[in-house]
Amino acid sequence: MLTSDIANNIVQETMNRLDRNINIINTEGYIIASGDPSRVGKLHVGALEAIQRGQTIIINESNQHLWDGALCGMNMPVSFQGQTVGAIGITGEPEEISEFAELVRMTTELMLNQSFHIPQQVWRSRTKEVVMEQLMKPTPDLVQIDKQLQLLSMKLHPPYYAFVLQMDQALEFNSMLLQKTEDIFGSHHALVGLLDPHLACIFVFGLPTQLRSQKLETWLDHLRRSGIPFRMGCSNEAIRREDIASIIEEAGFALKHAAPEQQVTLFAGLEPRMMALQSNRLTKQRLLDRILTGMSESAVQTLQAFFDSNLNIQDTANALFLHKNTVIYRIRKVKEITGYDPQDFQDALALQTAIWIYTDAEQKGESS
Template sequence: MELTDQLGREIINRLSKYINVPINLMNPQGKIVASTDPARVGQSHGGAIAVIETTEPQFITDEDVIHYANVKPGANLPIFHRDKLAGVVGLTGPPDQVTQAAGMTQGSVEIALEQIYIQRQAFYQERQWNHWLQQLLNEEMDRDELIREASYTLRTDVNRTWQVLVFQAEEPFELAESLKSMFHHKDYLFILPYQDNMVIATILFPETSIFYPDNIRSRIGVGEPGFSIDGIRHSFKQACEAIELSDRKCEPIYSRDLQMERLLHNVDPRTFLEVTEAYQNRLQHLEKIYHTTLTHFFKQDMKMNRTAEVLHIHRNTLIYRLDQLTRKVGLDPRHFKDAVILQTILLHN
């Protein structure tokens, strides 16, 4: 990474808060790209050119100024990034007074360059993964191309078994960063914000446990493990469906625990309408108390005593409500076949 105008300005803004002498940053061609003195930006710096030619520091005194173009007394030191010359840093002032500060500035600039480099690499890689994810979830994806791109561009072997976790939260970017730090000990393919309120995490199976930040309220859907590209797609859809089909919060919702719900939810729409339309209309006109009773009755596996206890009502009151519901809707939730139809209606509403 070389010192450019943009990088130079960013570094000067950081350093000028702590160093009270004039600072110049020159690129590998000796041009001043950033300075605490804006008037000097764009000039060719003779001292920097000498540093570039020799890769050695140049200390310029009042007597030396006449030997260099566009210079003032000061210390000019080479900047290296990953063993390559990235530019030159110069501090203005008597060399014996600014040399120590120049050395500290040199180290600070090299550290800043590395930090910026790492940040940019991470940002660039995340953009690549986002593009790859968009292609993956596209209905017209090219499976072979995605595998090649993962291998050659992202340097990842996707031909393994993965499990997708979908997190639904108000602050997806903050959540994604928290998850990356929490999953650092696990092998994960990617952890990316997706759409407005979602984070997708694809981790290597088997996972031993699932953690998420306590300070961020989030719903978590967990898909079934799957192999390679198709497995990731299926696991993602299952994780999303798990969130859709369950009202649980603050704990993982596993797709494998919702097999009946998934089956009923994916019934053919036309068949569903033919069978349930009349019952749906009647159910919609009932008071809310009947919907609540029916929901809890199914959650408690159609157990009368447990349902009455959860609803804080007498068993006879529950029986009365179910009798009224049966009479008004035409389906008795205490009978298996009728219960299946009612449960299907609830899942589609």
């Protein structure tokens, strides 16, 4: 654990703060890093005894002869995770260095812990990214995902939810926000993956519905207090592992088809629209040709407002800032042009489906 690279870093950082020579010694008693390069590779008998005894060895002029080649100073064992992994030696008169020697030892152990935990954090972060990349595939390898999560002491268990978050600020540079997301939902109940610099997928699992809702409100409150504009799509709940890829798609669909002013959009209720847009391309085009050919943009806009208003003419007029009679005229005109009555359920469903397909094509730049 106490490698030459780590030891040299400790020596450099410590000597930048102290005007003293520092030696790092391995468990066999050999100096592996030192402010005096000529001492590297030499046996330090005083430090070896400190390691073997598990206590500080002070070398001064009166006992210097007991340790062949040793200089005056203090040699202290260094521990990591409850085990002695080496020693640190500070060269100088013991009475001059004793007041800060213990601080140096504690700093050394802290640096040693950091050198271990930072790579661990990087590894955990990368492993989570790999898992999220797998989960977002149309057919994720759940066996491989289980193995990777086992390394993180995590396990997938229902219920499953997905959120897709879009922010104006690049999320790839906002690691604190993403870490806070995991902290709120619980590090063993949430995974976060970037879809693009401004888009993240949050996969939450193993939280009861009520607790998940509470944590979601806490998270939304945190996002709002950040002051960064955001929009989010939320999936339905899933119980089967095989549905995980689907709920991630649901959350993305909810975000994509949300009203511009809507901050949080639920997928619930959007299922018919998704099914319509996932149908055969030629089937969709035939529906458009049959229903929307000859219909003006204002008629399409009026129809969508009419459907959004639950077929209420007055509410539609209010939403479009039109007179009620104008809305009635346009709805009658749609029936004349298409043969479909917007006030009949079956006909309204066909018209709404056509508008969904038309709007989606417009967004993709595919409209003819």
